[in-house]
Amino acid sequence: MKKRLYTLILFLSVLTLFSACSDDENPLPNPGDYTDALTFFEDIDFNGSVLISKNGDDILRRGFGEANKSGGVLNNADTKFRIGSVSKTLTGMGVVQLKRDGLITGFDQPLSDLDADFPHGEEITIRHLLSHQSGVPDYLPFVETKAKSGEQISPEDIYTLIKTYLSDTDLDFEPGSSMAYSNTNFLIAALLIEELSGETYEDYIKANVLTPLDMTDTEMGTDEISGEQYAQGYNGNANVSAYPIEITLGAGCWTSTVGDLEKWCKAAMGDEWFSADEKELIFGGEVPAESTVFGLAWFKSKISGKTFLWHGGDIDGFASLIGFVPESSGVVIALSNQQDDTAAKRNSIIETIVTKEL
Numbered sequence: 001m002k003k004r005l006y007t008l009i010l011f012l013s014v015l016t017l018f019s020a021c022s023d024d025e026n027p028l029p030n031p032g033d034y035t036d037a038l039t040f041f042e043d044i045d046f047n048g049s050v051l052i053s054k055n056g057d058d059i060l061r062r063g064f065g066e067a068n069k070s071g072g073v074l075n076n077a078d079t080k081f082r083i084g085s086v087s088k089t090l091t092g093m094g095v096v097q098l099k100r101d102g103l104i105t106g107f108d109q110p111l112s113d114l115d116a117d118f119p120h121g122e123e124i125t126i127r128h129l130l131s132h133q134s135g136v137p138d139y140l141p142f143v144e145t146k147a148k149s150g151e152q153i154s155p156e157d158i159y160t161l162i163k164t165y166l167s168d169t170d171l172d173f174e175p176g177s178s179m180a181y182s183n184t185n186f187l188i189a190a191l192l193i194e195e196l197s198g199e200t201y202e203d204y205i206k207a208n209v210l211t212p213l214d215m216t217d218t219e220m221g222t223d224e225i226s227g228e229q230y231a232q233g234y235n236g237n238a239n240v241s242a243y244p245i246e247i248t249l250g251a252g253c254w255t256s257t258v259g260d261l262e263k264w265c266k267a268a269m270g271d272e273w274f275s276a277d278e279k280e281l282i283f284g285g286e287v288p289a290e291s292t293v294f295g296l297a298w299f300k301s302k303i304s305g306k307t308f309l310w311h312g313g314d315i316d317g318f319a320s321l322i323g324f325v326p327e328s329s330g331v332v333i334a335l336s337n338q339q340d341d342t343a344a345k346r347n348s349i350i351e352t353i354v355t356k357e358l
Helices: 037-043 084-100 126-130 140-148 155-168 183-197 201-210 258-269 276-283 344-356
Strands: 048-054 057-064 066-068 254-256 292-294 299-303 306-315 318-325 330-336
Touching: 037 048, 037 057, 037 344, 048 258, 084 126, 084 183, 084 201, 084 254, 084 258, 084 276, 084 306, 084 318, 126 183, 155 183, 183 201, 258 318, 258 330, 299 344, 306 344, 318 344, 330 344
Parallel strands: none
Antiparallel strands: 048 057, 048 330, 292 299, 299 306, 306 318, 318 330
16 A cells, blocks of 8 residues: 655644744743643643543643633533544544445545546545545635624535536645645545435444544534533633534534543554554554654654654634554643644644653
């Protein structure tokens, strides 16, 4: 099986897609200043919930700051957060399940087999979608503003818009020749899950991932957030929780807790959930030192000699990270209800915690 995994130019900055601000006024601690995990998260003024474990033992499991500033509700280890693009790991698993169910023949199957009318569909494979190598541009910057203004836009509407756009326009690059992070890939994957399974995307993920792993606190997000068990999302002090979540189907639509995502990381890290061939397919091979590559719905980094498999996520008011180091059974999950436009805190967490704890 030929692997197409590309070293990214900006190590650990790959999800900083729309950086608009600077943290220069509040520099983050460097790993050399590290004392312990609790102090580190206090030093970076983290607002959210954190879980760090190694070899099955907790290093840190607790909340920081407020889940609801107006209500004075504090974050804790059971608080539910929108997880943004971490949702892509669940969508990727859904496509793996399609293969297990015999609903696709393989990951090199062209999109034209599944939708004969999709422009350039004979060039784009399922593998290209899940590895951001399709060349299909990201729909979200074009759709989000309209949806936030109140225009009703369904995932099916977005799919139609993508097809119409590509009927008159070339792909951004030849599929498989490059990589560009695009939410479109995973919205298409979610709609494929629905079309081929005959179930809703939500029901298929629940039946094949959430229920088997007892992830009872993971659910599809809602446009409005209410209830003390849910974190409100903030940009500075402004509550920016209201969001048209339907437009993120497959790409950023789930809400979860650190405990549930720990179950997902441990399953992905273990030997029972994925076969050896599936692991090779999803996570790929060796990574050059201090580099990051993208497999199928997961990033893979080499940090201080350690292999770190992970994904981050950003959606208005929230920033998330899940990841694990197989060699030490180390897990880090950090879910924040404070927007981090530069991904500076997430990158600092990765560099420091993987280096010093896992």
